[in-house]
Amino acid sequence: MIRIKSIFVKLFITYIVILIVSHFIFATTSYLLFQNNLTEMHLNLEGINQLKYMLITSSIISITITGLFTYYITKRITAPLREMNRVALQIARGDFNQSVKIRTHDELGELGQTFNHMTHELASLDKMRKDFVANVSHDLRSPLTSIHGFATAFLDDKIPNDKKRHYFSVIKEQTERMIKLVNDILDMSQIESGQLEIRPALFNLSELVRQVMARMEVEFVNKNLNVELISREEQDIYVFADADRIDQVIVNLIQNAVQFSTYNSSIKVFLNKGERAVVSIRDYGPGISQEEIQAIWERFYKADAARTNKAGTGLGLSIVKHILDLHQTDIKVESEVGTGTTFTFSLPLNLNESTNRK
Numbered sequence: 001m002i003r004i005k006s007i008f009v010k011l012f013i014t015y016i017v018i019l020i021v022s023h024f025i026f027a028t029t030s031y032l033l034f035q036n037n038l039t040e041m042h043l044n045l046e047g048i049n050q051l052k053y054m055l056i057t058s059s060i061i062s063i064t065i066t067g068l069f070t071y072y073i074t075k076r077i078t079a080p081l082r083e084m085n086r087v088a089l090q091i092a093r094g095d096f097n098q099s100v101k102i103r104t105h106d107e108l109g110e111l112g113q114t115f116n117h118m119t120h121e122l123a124s125l126d127k128m129r130k131d132f133v134a135n136v137s138h139d140l141r142s143p144l145t146s147i148h149g150f151a152t153a154f155l156d157d158k159i160p161n162d163k164k165r166h167y168f169s170v171i172k173e174q175t176e177r178m179i180k181l182v183n184d185i186l187d188m189s190q191i192e193s194g195q196l197e198i199r200p201a202l203f204n205l206s207e208l209v210r211q212v213m214a215r216m217e218v219e220f221v222n223k224n225l226n227v228e229l230i231s232r233e234e235q236d237i238y239v240f241a242d243a244d245r246i247d248q249v250i251v252n253l254i255q256n257a258v259q260f261s262t263y264n265s266s267i268k269v270f271l272n273k274g275e276r277a278v279v280s281i282r283d284y285g286p287g288i289s290q291e292e293i294q295a296i297w298e299r300f301y302k303a304d305a306a307r308t309n310k311a312g313t314g315l316g317l318s319i320v321k322h323i324l325d326l327h328q329t330d331i332k333v334e335s336e337v338g339t340g341t342t343f344t345f346s347l348p349l350n351l352n353e354s355t356n357r358k
Contacts, residue, residue: 143174260285
């Protein structure tokens with residue numbers, strides 16, 4: 001059985017078949033009418049044959065002209081599909097600077113617009129991935145170069161005894177930096193595959209925040225930052241959430257605040273309780289423009305690229321957003337260029353509240 005793969009050929013053949021069938025019906029009907037009314041028409045045999053030849057000639061001319069017209073119309077209708085096929089092949093080869101020329105406003109025109117939107121999104125994603133690879137390569141190369149240099153110096157006995165502890169701490173810091181980067185990549189991989197899960201349980205949020213701030217004290221000291229935990233509550237706040245993932249959220253948000261804070265500035269962590277527990281982290285850095293606020297949650301996006309030369313892979317805030325989405329809670333951003341940024345999110349105080357939000 002012959003299978004036709006071209007929609008152009010299918011449409012053209014369909015039109016021709018319809019045309020032939022219509023002419024066949026016309027010819028059959030005409031023949032039957034002639035046969036039944038032959039005696040009443042007072043035509044001799046020669047006249048009848050001449051009339052038949054005229055009908056056949058008219059049908060051939062009609063089919064030919066209609067066939068040419070059908071060919072033109074079919075080619076015009078399928079042009080956007082053939083154009084999309086050409087562009088798709090170019091995209092498959094890695095050329096994302098392609099678009100379909102849209103000449104109509106029908107369903108095919110809408111399909112072409114959707115195709116162009118898809119191409120634009122693929123181009124943006126490809127650029128972000130390339131930037132991500134470049135950033136990750138840089139972020140891995142820098143600590144690896146430092147560790148390699150210090151290890152070589154230790155092996156060559158070029159480090160004085162009174163400086164060894166300092167350089168060991170530097171190696172430890174660079175190692176932790178690489179571990180965080182690798183963990184972020186693994187988390188993003190789990191998010192993309194839908195395998196990132198949360199295991200909610202009741203835990204002490206106030207104590208968790210204090211522990212995070214204590215672990216990050218070295219980062220605060222390095223930039224001489226004044227970091228405060230501000231809470232109006234006399235007692236610790238307990239929430240129903242995944243403690244490990246919320247730890248990750250708070251760490252990422254505070255690290256983001258540290259990254260954009262200037263030396264000798266402040267970071268404030270607010271912890272309050274109403275119907276839900278509310279956590280706010282405020283820095284006094286350069287701030288984020290309103291145009292950028294929606295984009296900061298995108299994977300691989302680096303808001304700092306437009307304002308500073310600070311390093312970063314653009315994964316931290318995206319991971320924060322996904323974790324809080326899994327907790328069915330939103331994160332809000334208030335920012336003004338030149339004055340700083342505040343990130344705020346809330347968590348349920350008990351199991352019943354968490355269940356009611358599902």
